[in-house]
Amino acid sequence: MKKVSIIGAGVGGLTTAIYLQKAGFDVTIYEKNDHPGGKMDLIEDSGFKFDTGPTIVMMPDVYEQPFKDTGVDYRDYFTMERVNPFMDVLTEGNKFELSSDLVDIARDFEAYGDGEMLGFLKYLTDIYGKYINAKNNFIYKSFRGPGDFYNLKTLWQAMRLRTFSTSFKAISKNIKNTNLQYLMSFQTLYIGISPFNGPSIYNIIPMIELIYGIWFIKGGMYEYAKAMAKRFEELGGQIRYESPVDEIVVKNDKTVAGLRIGQGFESADAVVANADFPYAMESLLGLPDQKKGKYGKAKVEKMDYAMSCFMLYLGIDRQYADLKLHTIKMAKDFEQNVHEIDTGTLPEDPSFYVYNPSSLDNSFAPSGQTSLYVLVPVANLKENDNWSDQMIEDYSEKVIEKVEKDLALTDLSQHIVVKHVFTPKTFASRYNSLYGTAFGLKPTLMQSNYFRPHNKDSRLKNLYFAGASVHPGAGVPIVITSGELAAKEVMRDFK
Template sequence: MKTIAIIGAGLGGLAAAVLLAAAGNKVDVYETHSYPGGKMKRYHVGGARFDFGPNTITMPQVFQSVFERSGADPNDYVQFEQIVDHTNNIFPDGSQFLASSNRAKMLQELERFNIHSSDYDRYITAVTQLYNHSSNQFFTRSFSSLKEYTSLRLALAFASVKPFTKMSQFHSSFFKDERIVQMLNRYATYIGSSPYKTPATFSMIGYLEFVQGVYYVKGGNPTIAEAMHRRAKELGVQFYFNKTVKKLKTANNEVTSLVCANNQEKSYDQFILNGDYTTVYPKLVEKQNRPSFTLDQLVKEPTSSAFVILAATSQKTAASFHHQVYFSQSYEYEFYQLFDEKKYPEDPTIYICNSSVNDDSAVSHTGGDNLFILVNAPSLTNENRTLDKEQMKEKVYSILEQRGVLIRPYLIEDKVVSPKDIEAEFQAYFGGLYGFSSHTTMQAFNRPSSKTKDFQNLYFAGGSTHPGGGSPMVVQSGINVANLINNHK
């Protein structure tokens, strides 16, 4: 039996805790916040319930596998419900496209845009191949040894996932209508990147949404984290909430102990950092003891951040789908401003999640909507840190009013979460949501591995490490770490 400390109770840390405890290890989890789940957090504003963090849930089998592998029935802990017609896309010219995992409905929508079914079928075939190659050769690897990097199967898979084709080019090869391309290009934002710089590999998200499907969880998506927390406790995991680890002590290429903010010190056999790699690792380990973490990593481009408004209304609004997107006039210019100019877009695309459409318990006290409103934001610089949050909020409300979504007349209460808030609360790299962007081949395919080169017993999990951002991949990172430790004799 090993003694294992996990620093951070995000989804990656929770998944690792469940699987390590199920294998008979003694696991302790230290978490700065008062709740499990990290960015998968609940807010209560104006009598309504909101989910921060991931709102679109895909790949439920990844979450369910954690419970199954621990010897439990996942349905006893969390239930995933599919949203077949999942996202309404509204374009600047007023046209709309309702994205669905029902092929017949998708073909009906595409026909309205004069797109033939054969084009859609070619696209689905291509993104299915991207997903299969990625799933089989990338997701479950820990990249903790040279052997994994030199695998022939990995090399063949890498050549098959279009690493040198940009996402926007890939989508344009199937569809000539710029509105459809714009709709699909939004998948780059799922990893905090630009579709004009990101490899086409990540177009596999289309497979997840159109073939596997989009899901939600009754009671809110943080129920997933709460369920993993419950399972971990059943297996004997000890959680220390409101407990900040300030330092890792090291000797002879091993981490020997952790030191908490109150100077309490405790030793373990193995350590897992579940947090933003770029900020947490250098904060906890002294510079001379981490030669693999160089200054080069501190100048890599961060992912985009988010400007979020949580708005509780007293009656239903025109945002009548679980997910809806109001697109900008020029998507390419929007991303140019985000990543090249590091500015808030003049004409931003606005995403709204209204989970009350499928879960009225979220607004049981108001009878209106719980509108999670998100605008892509640049990572933080000295110039954009002085954002006037109220001014930006009112700008977003005004744009939505122009698009037919009236909020201010029915507003009970709202709350803004800015990139500075995200940086401060989650120790996020320049306020970015997923560590490094995926704009270069190295940053997209060579993220920090599951195990550091500096120490024999220090591992990483979370959205800033392999296999990347998005809640299923974060859970997979925890699974990968648990596999490494459990399989190490």
């Protein structure tokens, strides 16, 4: 039985592990923390629980796939339900109740004139075609070498994606009202890139929300991490928690021999790094810098990194009946807000997102109380690493005041009984994300598709990668896909 070692029990590592264990490999995951999930994490405190990372479930069929593909019914592991309308979005002076029902969408767009609904349908026709193209030719395909991309068919399909414009420009071509433009463009922040300079192909994200809907996992996202770990272990795999890997040990500059963990050495026939790719190249790969090939220190530091988040997890000793599961409040000047994030300025008037799972599920808080999650997109540590204790305190206060006022949550600040804060520094220390990004490498045009780090290392014959910073990218369903692609690369080499 071939031995595979995986570094990290994030969603990417767990997915790879499930597929490989099922295929007959002997798989062990080494995880630095004491529980699975990586950024799909949980805090429990005084009867409250908080999902700390992902909260919005898109593409539920992808969540089901690792269970289906290993011969079990996902419903025996976790429960999902559709949420519709799925999100309140507040722009300056307007409130939208976003829905994935075409009748509701028509009502919202036609309120601004039927030309806007026509614009929406044109956007949809264009982006759905691109989605099919991306799905069939790029997302579910692993790139190993130049021949996988530089061939006539793939280049032709890449041309057809016509992705050179920015997301915002592409939206504005068909939709003219600023509120509606904002409504259709903030979603690129889900993968940590600005709609004002990110490639237009990421306009796929609002389409997926509106066409396939948004779902909720009963008990919260962490239930999914637990379900994956359970499936892997019942297939016979092992997870070693509190086992931070120190080095990917390389033999003769060509082959990975195994992992160094503290004073110990664990040999392996293949290693899959789910730990953030740029961190793994910089801090784990046991090769002198000049032998790391394309991803030496200079290149890793020059790459573009996605934004991060300032997070508040608040236990509130009352309820707010009108606060839905997902609410987004957009900055008055959204473009300025995103520009500040990109250039490392802490936003004075930030956009923010609030998650209120207590509105659907009473397992999150003691009876009559509320578990609140507040996310403010901020710069990564490369752009701004000034997170002193005082700064954190001041910014928390400012954000709480803003949430209270903008969402009309009466006396919110006086009802906080539990408070936890994550800054970009937390993402760096807790998950080893380089520069504390929440979403890994930024998905610019030159860091997407073939140009994103591959699932198989180009020089070392038995080293593989799964996770947000490698192909196809960030976000839970896409990372699940990355995990599956990495597993297939291992199978291709060893079966």
